[in-house]
Amino acid sequence: MQKNRLRMYNVYRNEGIFNMKIVSFNVNGLRAIMQKDFVKDFEGLDADLFSLNETKLSEDYSLFSDFPFNPNGYEIYYTNSKLRKGYSGVAVFTKKHPINVHYGLIDGKYDEEGRVITLEFDNFYYIAAYVPNAGDGLKRMDFRLQYEKDFLDYVNELNEKKPIIYAGDLNVAHNEIDIKNPKTNTMNPGFTIEERTAFTNLLNNGYADTFRRLYPDTVKYSWWSYRFQARQKNAGWRIDYFVVSERIMEKVKDSIIHNEIYGSDHCPIELDIDL
Numbered sequence: 164m165q166k167n168r169l170r171m172y173n174v175y176r177n178e179g180i181f182n183m184k185i186v187s188f189n190v191n192g193l194r195a196i197m198q199k200d201f202v203k204d205f206e207g208l209d210a211d212l213f214s215l216n217e218t219k220l221s222e223d224y225s226l227f228s229d230f231p232f233n234p235n236g237y238e239i240y241y242t243n244s245k246l247r248k249g250y251s252g253v254a255v256f257t258k259k260h261p262i263n264v265h266y267g268l269i270d271g272k273y274d275e276e277g278r279v280i281t282l283e284f285d286n287f288y289y290i291a292a293y294v295p296n297a298g299d300g301l302k303r304m305d306f307r308l309q310y311e312k313d314f315l316d317y318v319n320e321l322n323e324k325k326p327i328i329y330a331g332d333l334n335v336a337h338n339e340i341d342i343k344n345p346k347t348n349t350m351n352p353g354f355t356i357e358e359r360t361a362f363t364n365l366l367n368n369g370y371a372d373t374f375r376r377l378y379p380d381t382v383k384y385s386w387w388s389y390r391f392q393a394r395q396k397n398a399g400w401r402i403d404y405f406v407v408s409e410r411i412m413e414k415v416k417d418s419i420i421h422n423e424i425y426g427s428d429h430c431p432i433e434l435d436i437d438l
Contacts, residue, residue, distance in 0.1 A: 183436050184209070187291065187330040189216040189386070189403060189429035193231055193254070199426040205234060208421075208431065211258050214280075214291035216332040216429075218243070218252035230254075242266050244277040252277040253331070255291050259284065268317040273310060281321070287411070287438060288321045292331040297352035304357065307334075311361035319368060326408035328436070329370070332386075332429065333404050335362050337372065340382060341401040353402060365406070373405045373418035373434060383420045386429045394428075405434040414438055 190196040241254035261282040267274030282289045297304045335358045339345040348354040384399025419433040
């Protein structure tokens with residue numbers, strides 16, 4: 164079934180129904196997931212842009228060819244945490260050479276934690292991000308909310324020039340439909356009113372949550388705890404997103420959560436768009 168669906172996506176793309184497939188995946192450690200079915204899944208998804216969150220790499224690679232995963236036909240851009248080894252990290256694989264690549268937000272802020280990469284193309288910006296978690300006991304809540312303010316300033320500046328596609332583990336379940344047990348999680352990181360309000364504020368500035376816009380009533384998750392057999396019970400959270408500038412939402416053909424793909428505590432998400 165999965166192979167047939169992927170084949171149809173490629174037929175649709177070849178027929179011009181959409182011309183770009185983008186995938187984002189929090190792999191919870193690149194080296195760890197490569198010991199599973201990741202390479203086969205990467206090749207099967209056949210994305211034009213494929214970004215990874217939480218790569219957990221520490222090394223600097225002088226050549227792209229030295230990167231732990233180096234698929235044919237892609238350029239690789241990555242950022243690692245400079246503050247803590249084996250923490251955070253984002254990587255982007257692209258078939259098309261970008262005009263420009265920027266790390267972090269304005270003036271490179273948050274790149275010390277390996278949080279954000281922006282690729283500029285002719286008619287859009289692609290922002291791959293791993294948003295800070297508010298942490299146990301919400302001890303990083305102030306840091307998290309400052310990130311949200313800084314990100315909004317950054318993305319609005321870009322959006323004045325070209326539309327944006329913002330992808331990644333955004334570490335927030337926006338509404339009750341996006342989490343299995345909303346009532347028991349209101350004080351937990353990722354579902355506090357502060358974080359949810361910050362995401363609402365982002366959308367209200369002229370951006371669209373592609374999956375929820377296309378599927379307003381669909382219950383589907385992208386992350387499950389490793390505890391209590393959460394994935395088997397489908398007790399999950401939807402915290403991985405494709406967000407786009409409102410003016411290109413009409414160009415989005417599909418926004419997909421691939422919860423049939425395993426290997427991480429997250430699953431990949433996909434955006435099909437005609438840009």
